[in-house]
Amino acid sequence: MVEDASKVRMRVNGAWHEFEIGRDIAPSETLSRLLRERLGLTGVKVACDQGACGACTVLMDGMAVLSCMQLAVGADGSDIVTVEGLADDDPLIEAFAEQAEPGYGTALQCGYCTPGFVMTAKGLLDENPSPTADEIRQALSGNLCRCGCYQAIARAVQRAAAGAEEVD
Amino acid sequence: MRKGFKPRKPRKYVGTYRAKIEGRAKANGKTEYLDDIASGLRFPGLLHAKVLRSPHPHAVIRSMNTEEAERMEGVHLVLRYDDSEVAALKPTTNAWTSFNTVGYDTMYYPTYRDRKILGGKAHWVGDEVGAVVVAETEEIAAEALKRVEIDWEELPFVLDPREAMKPGAPVIHPEINPAGNTLPPEPFCGPDIYRLRGDVDQAFAGADEIVEASSVYHYADHGCLDTRACLMMWQDDALTCWTNLYQADQTRMFIAQMMDLPLHKVRVICPYIGGSFGRGNTGDQGYYIFTAIAARRARRPVKFKHTRWEDFHDTRNGTEWSVRMAATRDGRITGCSFYGIGDAGAYADHTVAALKYMSGYEIDECLLAHIPNMRMEAYAVYTNKIPGSCKRGIGNNQFNMTLFLAVELLAERLGMDPVDLAIRNFGHEWEGLPNRSVAAVLKEGAERIGWDRRPATGRGELVDGCKRRGLGFSLHDGWHAAWQEEPRGMIQLGLRLNPDMTVILQAPMAETGCGSNSCAVWACAEHLDFIGVPPESIKWIEKADTETGYKDMVQTDSSVSYLHAELMPEAAARLKEKLLVMAAAKLEQPKEGLDIREGRAFVKDAPETGIAIRDLLWNETMLPILVTVERMPPLEVTGVPYEATFAEVEVDVETGLVTVTRIVQLNDCGTVMHAAGAEAQQIGGQAMGLGEALTEEIVYDEATGIPLNFNWVDYQIPTMLDVPPVDPVPMEVWEGAGEYGACGIGESVTTCICRAVANAVYNATGARVDSTPLKPEKVLAALEAVRHDQQPPSGEREGGR
Structure with missing residues (x-):
């Protein structure tokens, strides 16, 4: 429930923020823009600004969403997690950073899509901690990597999910 | 864990499987990328510039009224095309250089200074013309642009390069060529017939077999996630430019020369960039200049950034190559005659190099050197479309698409395996035949894909009741050996x-x-x-x-x-x-x-x-x-290594849908500098190449000249579900000069996949689709032609551009 229609409150990476509509943010402002330009959370990337590439993915109340397709006012009362909100030793960050095993390539090249992939994968693993290879591919198919690291990205997610377990 | 590549000379760090440093x-x-730095949080008072983009493919501004835009709240200034400082800017190109730093007088193609920064004439829908608005926000700037009133004189336009070459076609750049749309020859890439060796007529007269082949390679967007942008800030008379094009020193020279500034008063800073793939290619974009002028007048930092639509800004050149190839009965190629038409789009940029320099120098020296009789003729042509320029592989992909169609057809005619035919004929001029590197990549690729199980043409194994399976390959030379980097200085x-x-x-x-x-x-x-x-x-x-x-x-x-x-x-x-x-x-x-x-x-x-x-x-x-x-880089001439792509496809003969099921990508790297990175390039290059092969296509409305899909919903870039398993095979066969003797592979990994897929489709079904992308409707039409035994000859184009 919106208590004060002139204000938007949201919890971002654990801290509450309040914005006054009209003064701090425009009614038409997207969540991605608010996160980047008001809060300086530039790990949220905007590449297509039309929901086609996934670079701006964040968690909203635990669900991976495209922040360029969400109005900031629509996030009132929500709990938002961006890549900056993940722990330094988050297994997904480790896995994307370290992926270099033979036959797969690296999980990132230019890196612009990477935080979006990490957050989409985070949403997946939170819901399904042991996804199959096919489930990973389906879940990440809304994210574009123009450098084409898909083979290594899928592998990195598989490794992060497996934790200490061996991946074949 | 898969078996990794084993280096020829093991080293502690170089050539290993390691995580990237960043x-x-x-x-x-x-x-931090440019857009993360260039924010109002870091630059208080940051203003935003937006440029007017032509809604017409070919038009002149008769008059322009910017009063209402200037009056809008939040608008700081409107820079007009008829402003004295703007109007006095020298004509330029977006192709000053590819490697080194050059000045206005030493740019590569002074013949083609066809760009007027913020001019009054538009040459394509999207052209930067007329006015730049500087405002508090991007939204205000965009709204103000809508309030600019322009009286346009619309001119007739032309989209098809073949139509543009005909007499009577609207002339797009009369200042470059008053008589037509063909770009005049210039010294760097040579005359229209730019390669002539031996006696080609004699070779055809004495040939046992002659094949003819032709293909059309479509435009393709780079699609970098990090759209082009800059931020300009003045402190007194000194300018700082933050950019995300990859050539800081050249950008400095460009800005200094265009704005008549001393070099120490121009500082260019370039952070990490979110992808490049050859976009723009050089630091000579017009938006630097109008943004810098605007920032000086506004006395505040000004940011200019493309939207996704605007970032469809230059493309791989669409090109049609045809070849006639003569051979002996035992499979020796004795002569080739190539003819190319390169679609420059609205501005010349790097089109002529993509067309003539790549084929005439690099490919001829490095792949076709042992063919005794050679003729190459090509024309770059203006059209009223998005400018063609550089994209990963520049002209190589287009040329390869035709060359290895001819090889496939010749092998079929001779009853030879096309792999054997390639080993027999291709190599660089500094090593005899067979070339060790060519043989190594092709034999390894054939082994890995299971080439010995390749069906006869049109007789692909039937799977799932409606799909036919086939194999194809293509071969190309690498072209970034150290000696080829001499122009870098x-x-x-x-x-x-x-x-x-x-x-x-x-x-x-x-x-x-x-x-x-x-x-x-x-x-x-x-x-x-x-x-x-x-x-x-x-x-x-x-x-x-x-x-x-x-x-x-x-x-x-x-x-x-x-x-x-x-x-x-x-x-x-x-x-x-x-x-x-x-x-x-x-x-x-x-x-x-x-x-x-x-x-x-x-x-x-x-x-x-x-x-x-x-x-x-x-x-x-x-x-x-x-x-x-x-x-200098080590300049000893060592020839080049080679690369090959093998692909397996399934063609749904009822829907025409082509599914690539497996790819083997082989690159002789000389020395592998980073095993995981080389494999990432090999795998990623297939993702990009498959987009060009199957789905990526810039679509124009022919009636209006308006592009219809400058967005990522309709311009279809492959996702994780669209790319099959790729077997990356870095190799070390060739030896270059210097401590490492390596060769760049990042461009060549995209070169062969289109032809490998098209040949695999032909192998599976007998259907020939010789224009990219291989969309289902084209494949269905080609399948229909096979059914009626009316396979069109190679010269006939399928589908449209």
Whole structure:
């Protein structure tokens, strides 16, 4: 429930923020823009600004969403997690950073899509901690990597999910 | 764990499977790209510029009223095309150079100075013309642009290059060619018939077999996630430009020369870039200039940034290549005659190089050198469409699409295996036939894909009741060996050894994702092993900065992955010399009697007498030790290595849908600088290439000349579900010059996939689709033609551009 229609409150990476509509943010402002330009959370990337590439993915109340397709006012009362909100030793960050095993390539090249992939994968693993290879591919198919690291990205997610377990 | 590549010469860091140096900062979102830096949070008072983009494919501004836009709240200024400073700007090109830094008088194609920055005439829908609005927000600027009233004089336009070549077609750039749309020849790439060797007519007269082949390669967008942008800020009479095009030094020269500024008053800073793939190619974009002028007048920092629509800004050149190929019965290709039409789009840019330079010099020297009779003729043509320029592989992909169709058809005619035919004929001029590298990549690829199970043409195994399976391949030369990088000129490098034995490495480049920064760091550690400096102790300076740094090496191709490394032995030797001088003084020993190993200087004849380098630095001067190296790349001519792509496809004969089920990508790298990075390029290149092969297509409305899909919903870039398993095979067969003798592979990994897929479709079904992308409707039409035994001849184009 919106208590004060002139204000938007949201919890971002654990801290509450309040914005006054009209003064701090425009009614038409997207969540991605608010996160980047008001809060300086530039790990949220905007590449297509039309929901086609996934670079701006964040968690909203635990669900991976495209922040360029969400109005900031629509996030009132929500709990938002961006890549900056993940722990330094988050297994997904480790896995994307370290992926270099033979036959797969690296999980990132230019890196612009990477935080979006990490957050989409985070949403997946939170819901399904042991996804199959096919489930990973389906879940990440809304994210574009123009450098084409898909083979290594899928592998990195598989490794992060497996934790200490061996991946074949 | 799969079996990895084994290097010819094992090294501690170079050539290994390692994580990229900035991998963590990219995964956790800490890496800063231009758009992260150029924000109002960092630049208080930041203003936003937007340029008017022509809604017409070919039109002149008769008059323009900007009063209402200027009156809008939040608008700071409107820069007009008829402003005296704007109108006085020199005509220019977006192709000053590809490698080195050049000035206005030494740009590569002065013949084609066809761009007027913020001019009054539009040559394509999207052209930057008329007005730039500077406002408090992007939204206000965009709204103000809508309120600019323009009286346009619409001119007739032409979209098809063949139509544009006909007499009577609307002339697009009369200042370049008053008589038509064909670009006049210029000295760099030569005359219309730019390659002539032996006697081609004689070769055809005496040939046992002659085949003809033709194909059309479509435009393709780079699709970098990080859209082009800049931020301009003045402090008194000095300008700072933040950019995300990969050529800081050239950008500085461009801005200085276009705005008549001394070089020390222009500073260009280039952070990490989110992809490049050849976009723009050089630091000579018009938006730098109008944004800089606007920022000077506004007296505030101004940012200009493309939307996704606007970032469809230049493309791979659409090109139609035809070839006639003569051969003997036993499979010796005796002559080729090539004819090309390159669609320049609205501006010349790099089209002529993509068309003529790549084929006439690099491909002819490096792939076709043993064919005794050769003729190449090509024409670049203006049309009223998005400008063609460079994209990953520049003209090579287009040429390969036709060449290996001809090889497939010739092999079929001769009853030979096309792999054998390729080994028999292709190589560079500095090695005889068969070329070892060609044979190695093709044999390894054939083995891995199961080439011996390839069906006869049109007889692909039937799977799932409606799909036919087939195999195809293509071969191409690599073209970033060190000797080919001579145009880069001197390469500059700096090392600073800190007294705690850490290193600041200045290997200036804009990092676009290729991993050249990691390679420079690992090579540095490799050569500083004598003082025990591991990669973790080396900090690469990550922003190219023309004020505080040396000249950046243009990140135009993946040779940057090894060229800094080639300077490391000399840098390490100079550092060692300095340390020996210091140790000799400290130990009171003659320098000649000393050596350094494992971080310790010692007397060669009495190894127990010595001093740790750290103690030498830390306890004495506390000064960093500086070393600078400036050198040409190794220029010994060594020929080039080769690469090949093998693809397996399934063609649904009821729907025409082509599914690529497996790819083997082989690159002879000479020396693999980073095993995981090379494999990432090999795999990623297929994702990009498959987009061009199957789905990516810029669509124009022929009635209006308006592009219909400058967005990522309708312009279809492959996702994780669209790319099949790729078997990446880095190899080391060829030997280049220098310490590493490597060759860039980042461009060539995209070159062969389109033809490999098209040949696999032909192999599976007998249907020929010789224009990209291989959309289902084209495949169905070709299948229908096979059914009626009316396969159109190669010269006939299928589908439209």
